[in-house]
Amino acid sequence: MKIISxxxxxxxxxxxxxxxNLAAAACELGLKPLVVCxxxxxxxxxxxxxxxxPFEVIPGIPKDKPDADIVIIDHPASDWDLPPANTVIMPTKADRPDISTYQDALAVIKPSGKRVIPVVTDGNMQRQAQVxxxxxxxxxxxxxxxxxGVYSRAGEEYRTIFDPEMNTAYKVNDRRAEFEAILSAVLNMQAQDDDSMRKVA
Ligand SMILES: Nc1ncnc2c1ncn2[C@@H]1O[C@H](COP(=O)(O)OP(=O)(O)OP(=O)(O)O)[C@@H](O)[C@H]1O
Ligand SMILES: [Mg+2]
Structure with missing residues (x-):
């Protein structure tokens, strides 16, 4: 079981x-994700x-090992504590204050040796600083x-972009591919973990 913050x-x-949306991408691969809100x-x-x-969302980390292939912890704002998972997805928007806080947060996480998957989102390509x-x-x-716009369209009905209702949305397959790439990175890290465990054994 893979755990990601x-x-x-x-x-x-x-x-x-x-x-x-990452949980929904995992469902598409036949995996069973669990989101911890x-x-x-x-x-x-x-x-x-x-x-x-098409997956469960629960309010806190369960005491017993959950029946899931991948557990995704959705952290709140203002949470500066080191996240519990060894793999941490760190999203940031591209505004200067966003990047600045991202770098501060990265400095908190670096000494821990946890693996970071950075994601830059929602960049405004009309603005040179964001480009x-x-x-x-x-x-x-x-x-x-x-x-x-697919995210706000999907969000109006509380759907993910992988929902079949979103199949006709503008360039939705490009947006889905972006999530599939992030999911592959997460799953590859798991494969590397398994591999190095075997080498140690
Ligand atoms: N690539 C994108 N395109 C369009 N909108 C985006 C994109 N990325 C993020 N957003 C928008 O940014 C807003 C914030 O997203 P979200 O609620 O997931 O952030 P959050 O980090 O969970 O916030 P909080 O810290 O309050 O929990 C949402 O309205 C979301 O749709
Ligand atoms: Mg949130």
């Missing part, structure tokens, strides 16, 4: 968007309560979620 102490950086005002819980998600920020993040190995 989606973490950035700054609000509005797409932690919840990534948590639920650590946010008391939880966005992912609201999605779950609307009844359109540069996205490029910088990409050069540093970040995945990109391009700015798209």
């Amino acid at each position: 989606v973490w950035n102490p700054k609000g509005g950086q797409a932690k919840s968007l990534i948590s639920i 650590e946010d008391p005002q939880g966005t992912s819980t609201k999605y779950h309560n609307a009844g359109n998600l 540069r920020a996205v490029k910088g993040m990409r050069q540093a190995g970040a995945f990109e979620l391009k700015s798209s």
